[in-house]
Amino acid sequence: MKLKALLKAGVLGVSTLAMASVAAAQDKTIRIVGFGAASGVVGIFGQNSSAAMSAAFEKINAEGGVELADGSKAMIETEYYDDRCNAEEGISVLRRIASTDALVAIGPTCSNVAEPLFGILQAKVDDEGDTGLQFPVFTDVAIKGGLAGISEWVFRNTPSESQMYDDLFAWLRTNHPDLKTIYGGVEEDFAHSRFTWYSVMKTAAEKHGFEVVGEAQWLLSDTNFSNQARGMRRAEPDVVAISAHPFTTCGMLREMTRQRIQPKILVGLTSSSSLETLSGCANEAEGLTIPTSFAPVNEEAKAAAEAVVAKGGQMDLHSASAWENAMILKDIIEAAEIGGTPETLEEDRRKIRDALAELENAPGLLGSNKRLPDGEAVKPYVFVHAKDGSWDVLHNPGS
Amino acid sequence: MDYFFIIDFVQSLVDGLLFGTTYALIGIGFTLIFGVMRKLNLAYGAAALAGTYIGVAAFLAFDAPPPVVFLLSALGSGIIGIVVYYCCFRFTPTQVPMASLLASVGMLLFIDEAVVHASHGMPVPYPSVFRNAIIEIGDIWVRGDLLFVFGICVVAMGVLFWLLYRTPLGLATRAVSQQPRAAALCGIDPTRVNLLTFGISGVLGGIAGAMTAAAVGVLSPIIALGLTVKGLIAVVIGGLGSIPGAIIGGLLVGASENIFLLLRGVTERDIYVMLMLFLFLTLRPGGLFGSTAGRD
Numbered sequence: 001m002k003l004k005a006l007l008k009a010g011v012l013g014v015s016t017l018a019m020a021s022v023a024a025a026q027d028k029t030i031r032i033v034g035f036g037a038a039s040g041v042v043g044i045f046g047q048n049s050s051a052a053m054s055a056a057f058e059k060i061n062a063e064g065g066v067e068l069a070d071g072s073k074a075m076i077e078t079e080y081y082d083d084r085c086n087a088e089e090g091i092s093v094l095r096r097i098a099s100t101d102a103l104v105a106i107g108p109t110c111s112n113v114a115e116p117l118f119g120i121l122q123a124k125v126d127d128e129g130d131t132g133l134q135f136p137v138f139t140d141v142a143i144k145g146g147l148a149g150i151s152e153w154v155f156r157n158t159p160s161e162s163q164m165y166d167d168l169f170a171w172l173r174t175n176h177p178d179l180k181t182i183y184g185g186v187e188e189d190f191a192h193s194r195f196t197w198y199s200v201m202k203t204a205a206e207k208h209g210f211e212v213v214g215e216a217q218w219l220l221s222d223t224n225f226s227n228q229a230r231g232m233r234r235a236e237p238d239v240v241a242i243s244a245h246p247f248t249t250c251g252m253l254r255e256m257t258r259q260r261i262q263p264k265i266l267v268g269l270t271s272s273s274s275l276e277t278l279s280g281c282a283n284e285a286e287g288l289t290i291p292t293s294f295a296p297v298n299e300e301a302k303a304a305a306e307a308v309v310a311k312g313g314q315m316d317l318h319s320a321s322a323w324e325n326a327m328i329l330k331d332i333i334e335a336a337e338i339g340g341t342p343e344t345l346e347e348d349r350r351k352i353r354d355a356l357a358e359l360e361n362a363p364g365l366l367g368s369n370k371r372l373p374d375g376e377a378v379k380p381y382v383f384v385h386a387k388d389g390s391w392d393v394l395h396n397p398g399s
Numbered sequence: 400m401d402y403f404f405i406i407d408f409v410q411s412l413v414d415g416l417l418f419g420t421t422y423a424l425i426g427i428g429f430t431l432i433f434g435v436m437r438k439l440n441l442a443y444g445a446a447a448l449a450g451t452y453i454g455v456a457a458f459l460a461f462d463a464p465p466p467v468v469f470l471l472s473a474l475g476s477g478i479i480g481i482v483v484y485y486c487c488f489r490f491t492p493t494q495v496p497m498a499s500l501l502a503s504v505g506m507l508l509f510i511d512e513a514v515v516h517a518s519h520g521m522p523v524p525y526p527s528v529f530r531n532a533i534i535e536i537g538d539i540w541v542r543g544d545l546l547f548v549f550g551i552c553v554v555a556m557g558v559l560f561w562l563l564y565r566t567p568l569g570l571a572t573r574a575v576s577q578q579p580r581a582a583a584l585c586g587i588d589p590t591r592v593n594l595l596t597f598g599i600s601g602v603l604g605g606i607a608g609a610m611t612a613a614a615v616g617v618l619s620p621i622i623a624l625g626l627t628v629k630g631l632i633a634v635v636i637g638g639l640g641s642i643p644g645a646i647i648g649g650l651l652v653g654a655s656e657n658i659f660l661l662l663r664g665v666t667e668r669d670i671y672v673m674l675m676l677f678l679f680l681t682l683r684p685g686g687l688f689g690s691t692a693g694r695d
Contacts, residue, residue: 039520041621043515044519044520188665188666217664217666220621221622221624222665224418224615226410226411226542229412246521250617252618279523279524280521280619295590390459
């Protein structure tokens with residue numbers, strides 16, 4: 001009788017111990033935070049990124065979380081920090097994030113924040129003379145080309161605009177051999193739009209035989225575009241390329257309609273392939289052609305878009321990168337054998353950095369994303385155009 | 400000087416003058432409040448923007464026609480103007496002049512944030528009238544919608560002048576503006592006059608906001624800063640406290656920014672407008688029509 005009771009107690013003790021260790025594993029969390037502009041006039045970028053990250057991590061957690069080095073499972077905890085698209089605030093936010101138990105950060109959204117912010121990170125790993133911050137940043141939105149080269153702690157999953165526009169103008173040349181001239185319109189005071197026109201669109205257009213017959217410049221908060229449109233009207237271009245964000249893109253498109261400017265092809269900035277443009281000026285944007293690294297063209301992309309909408313956001317090329325980053329980081333955490341304890345935090349961050357640096361391909365919503373040695377990515381993309389109030393796939397170069 | 404340059408110059412001038420009426424309306428709002436209370440309401444542009452959003456909400460929710468949207472924008476802005484008065488001016492200590500100024504700065508940021516938060520910063524379509532109407536005078540095109548903006552702004556100014564110079568309310572407002580203590584002794588309630596001034600200024604701001612959004616066809620929180628800055632420049636040039644000055648200042652700012660855009664490009668345009676402001680502040684701080692008469 002005594003032996004039976006003793007055995008019972010033993011079994012109970014062992015099972016309690018086992019349950020306790022399972023519970024402890026279940027309690028483990030890994031913090032991956034996002035940061036970017038979640039308020040202010042470009043706050044929609046951060047809000048969409050935040051929604052995409054939340055939706056992606058929720059999916060990962062629902063499927064059991066991530067596996068750590070000791071074989072236990074951990075849930076992913078996330079939080080989004082607002083930098084208001086301001087460089088000083090962005091730097092301060094990243095320093096704050098690095099002082100917490102966050103393993104890696106996804107962000108920022110604005111290129112004008114990204115550029116100085118990447119400068120506070122250690123430029124070369126293991127450079128003892130460089131006291132820069134040693135913290136991995138996996139950028140989703142800030143799209144201006146070549147920024148990952150600033151620090152070896154920076155990785156970006158943003159589309160390669162130079163490749164996308166090069167391909168777009170090559171495609172236009174093939175399919176519309178009659179088109180000869182192009183006129184550019186650029187929002188001068190925004191790093192991304194400025195860079196994209198002068199260094200990407202213009203270069204690609206000239207490379208494929210389009211003659212640039214003029215350029216019009218305006219600022220982000222401008223409300224009058226008649227001067228700029230007048231020059232465009234006189235030049236009578238076959239193609240008009242607008243490198244601007246939705247508010248001024250809409251203002252300019254309306255002015256073009258008013259001045260009866262009817263180019264055969266309208267090309268827009270990657271960031272304009274969003275709901276904002278359509279909600280602002282769907283009629284005037286009709287036909288606007290943009291290369292984008294996201295469109296709901298397969299089941300996975302559709303499901304992801306629905307999950308983000310359920311979180312109150314919208315899926316576009318930027319928030320799609322946030323979703324992909326979350327999924328890539330899950331694989332990285334498992335492959336790099338992350339300890340997930342306060343004691344291994346520094347070592348874990350380094351493992352994340354090294355694993356991201358070694359990555360050659362990563363899964364994406366439109367297919368496999370190629371990872372480049374400089375921390376940049378080349379992502380699959382499609383050409384979309386505005387049609388009947390929505391973005392419709394015009395051409396899929398990958399198909 | 401080639402033909403196209405002359406056409407461009409005249410066209411820029413016409414567009415600038417027409418669009419400048421919105422700056423004039425904002426300038427009048429600033430100047431009315433300053434004239435009556437001797438205080439600057441820096442939340443004015445933001446209140447105008449918030450009122451414009453009230454109008455656009457009706458457009459998006461009920462597909463309200465443009466006149467209703469414009470009216471709601473104006474009334475909404477008027478109501479917000481009254482709220483701003485109660486929050487930032489009515490109860491702030493008069494012996495600390497900076498208190499109301501800083502309170503209005505706080506209100507500017509608050510309203511701006513609230514609008515951005517509610518709209519997610521996304522541009523929304525704003526109804527226009529005569530959007531694609533153009534009056535062609537040779538090579539000069541006069542935009543129908545800007546002509547409408549100009550007309551509405553002129554009517555608003557006309558109504559304001561009638562209110563100020565032909566009604567007891569206007570008499571009371573001018574009395575408080577010139578001699579508040581004497582006006583109070585004559586039985587005029589300064590608080591009521593201040594309240595109405597904020598309401599009327601708000602309505603004018605709402606009209607300016609609505610007309611700006613109607614001219615672009617899109618409404619975005621981005622326009623608040625432009626309205627505030629250009630309105631302030633207009634009143635400094637015209638003379639703080641002078642309604643004709645605000646009108647002339649607004650037209651001047653509208654025209655000169657378009658001319659500078661033509662001559663020097665967009666990146667230098669605002670430098671010259673700011674230089675104009677600096678020159679006026681230095682050489683003629685009272686502006687073009689600034690009153691030199693004191694008050695009690």
